[in-house]
Amino acid sequence: MRLLNFPAVILRKVFENFSFEELLLLSFCSNRFKHLIRSNQHYRFNRITTIEYHLLSNNIIYITPDPRSLNMFKRFSQCVTLSPYRFRYDHETPIHVKWRKRKMIDIHNSYKSEEITSESLDYLIRDSDGQGASIIITSKCLSFVVWDSTENAHVVRDKNQAICIRYYCKTRLTINHMFQFWKDSFCQKNPLGKMPDLNSFSKEIDILFS
Amino acid sequence: MSCEEPTTSPTPENNITVVSSDGKEFLLDLKLTEQSETLARLISNFEYDRTDVKKDPVPLGNITSAQMQKIIEWLQHHRYYPKWEQNDIHYSTSFTFETWVEEYLNIPNNEMFELLNAANYLNIPRLFSTICRIMASRITGKSAEQIRTVLNIKTDVKNDVYTGIPIQEDSSSSEDGMSEISLSPSPPPI
Numbered sequence: 001m002r003l004l005n006f007p008a009v010i011l012r013k014v015f016e017n018f019s020f021e022e023l024l025l026l027s028f029c030s031n032r033f034k035h036l037i038r039s040n041q042h043y044r045f046n047r048i049t050t051i052e053y054h055l056l057s058n059n060i061i062y063i064t065p066d067p068r069s070l071n072m073f074k075r076f077s078q079c080v081t082l083s084p085y086r087f088r089y090d091h092e093t094p095i096h097v098k099w100r101k102r103k104m105i106d107i108h109n110s111y112k113s114e115e116i117t118s119e120s121l122d123y124l125i126r127d128s129d130g131q132g133a134s135i136i137i138t139s140k141c142l143s144f145v146v147w148d149s150t151e152n153a154h155v156v157r158d159k160n161q162a163i164c165i166r167y168y169c170k171t172r173l174t175i176n177h178m179f180q181f182w183k184d185s186f187c188q189k190n191p192l193g194k195m196p197d198l199n200s201f202s203k204e205i206d207i208l209f210s
Numbered sequence: 211m212s213c214e215e216p217t218t219s220p221t222p223e224n225n226i227t228v229v230s231s232d233g234k235e236f237l238l239d240l241k242l243t244e245q246s247e248t249l250a251r252l253i254s255n256f257e258y259d260r261t262d263v264k265k266d267p268v269p270l271g272n273i274t275s276a277q278m279q280k281i282i283e284w285l286q287h288h289r290y291y292p293k294w295e296q297n298d299i300h301y302s303t304s305f306t307f308e309t310w311v312e313e314y315l316n317i318p319n320n321e322m323f324e325l326l327n328a329a330n331y332l333n334i335p336r337l338f339s340t341i342c343r344i345m346a347s348r349i350t351g352k353s354a355e356q357i358r359t360v361l362n363i364k365t366d367v368k369n370d371v372y373t374g375i376p377i378q379e380d381s382s383s384s385e386d387g388m389s390e391i392s393l394s395p396s397p398p399p400i
Contacts, residue, residue: 003323003345003361010330017342021350028354030365 004032012040020044095120097134097145118143226258227267234275235267242285245294247333270332277328284314284337294336307344315344319362 006014015023015037023041027034038045097120100113120134136143224240228249240259243249249268252258258265270278287310307315315322322341329337349357358365 003363006323006327010327013330013338014326014342014345017339018346022346025349025352025354025357029358029361029363032366033363 004036008036008040011036015040016044095123095134097123097136097147099145099147118145120145226253226265228278229267229269230273230275230278231271232275234278236275236278236282238282238285239289242282242289245285245288245334245336247335249332272331273328277324280325281328281332281334281337284334287314288336291336294339307340307347311340311344315341319360 003011003014018026023037027037096117098115098117100115118134118136120136123132123134125132130148132147134143134145134147136145225237226240226243226249228236228238230236238249240253243253252268256265257263273281315325317325322345326338326341329341345361348360352360354365357363
């Protein structure tokens with residue numbers, strides 16, 4: 001006997017005992033489940049006015065339905081926790097990408113450089129010349145770093161600086177933005193071939209989030 | 211939640227007989243049947259709670275003897291529990307179970323689904339909800355692929371939701387391969 005072999009009335013009662021997050025997880029399993037959940041539990045989903053996505057720095061996305069109707073405690077206890085990387089990189093270790101960031105230290109336009117280190121799981125290395133590119137996404141910004149894998153330049157050196165573009169968004173990044181961005185701007189248009197032109201790249205990001 | 215069990219001995223007048231689909235008879239205390247809305251209504255309609263009424267065995271065509279034994283075990287354990295009230299349990303993800311319940315429902319999925327069917331037939335809301343919550347707890351925090359394995363779901367999704375990577379269908383996830391022991395009745399000999 002399987003879950004989907006139950007009559008619709010029983011399935012409806014079963015789904016009523018599931019929370020939103022469990023239903024969401026279950027809906028990823030098959031299209032049939034997705035349609036069943038949508039049709040069976042439509043009356044519950046109607047009560048959801050908003051869905052919030054919170055992307056945390058450790059690559060975990062919290063998804064919470066209808067936050068306005070819940071208090072803070074309930075809101076976070078009810079969050080769906082998803083890690084987009086969990087599905088792909090269970091056993092992979094991230095590389096540490098380092099670069100130097102210019103930071104203003106006083107009002108007279110004096111700057112000092114500051115080393116930034118981020119873990120990157122999403123990176124490509126071009127075979128022909130060993131150029132590498134990483135993307136690091138946090139809740140507030142999106143960094144695109146180009147480095148030389150042959151020189152191990154992601155551990156920054158004087159001669160061969162890693163190039164970094166950081167995009168600070170006004171609103172929080174959503175999961176859709178992340179994957180759309182990753183698929184469209186990076187993987188499909190530049191699949192291990194020519195490294196993206198950084199200017200056009202940043203324009204693409206602007207268009208995406210505008 | 212726990213309850214003190216008072217020391218009362220059931221008298222023969224307080225019992226009814228139920229017959230499972232494979233013909234096995236079970237003697238059920240009327241106090242136990244209060245947890246099952248189906249049985250409680252049947253007893254009320256036929257006035258089996260009166261001592262002067264002849265009590266015929268109640269056939270339960272959808273429930274096997276193994277399932278019935280399991281259900282009686284549940285009813286006995288929850289004999290003195292207060293009446294189950296359906297709360298907003300679907301808004302609570304932190305659902306805890308007694309140790310006894312965890313041991314009781316530590317069974318293969320196949321048996322659990324059959325027990326769920328039986329609980330629905332007999333309308334035992336506490337058992338039904340508990341099985342649903344146990345099922346829900348088995349899928350919480352798991353990826354789609356892991357849930358498919360746990361609940362023995364065959365996917366019709368071509369690509370992974372997140373990665374877009376094509377999913378390889380697992381041919382071994384047939385419903386026959388779930389558990390060797392089953393509470394369902396064996397097919398009649400041809």
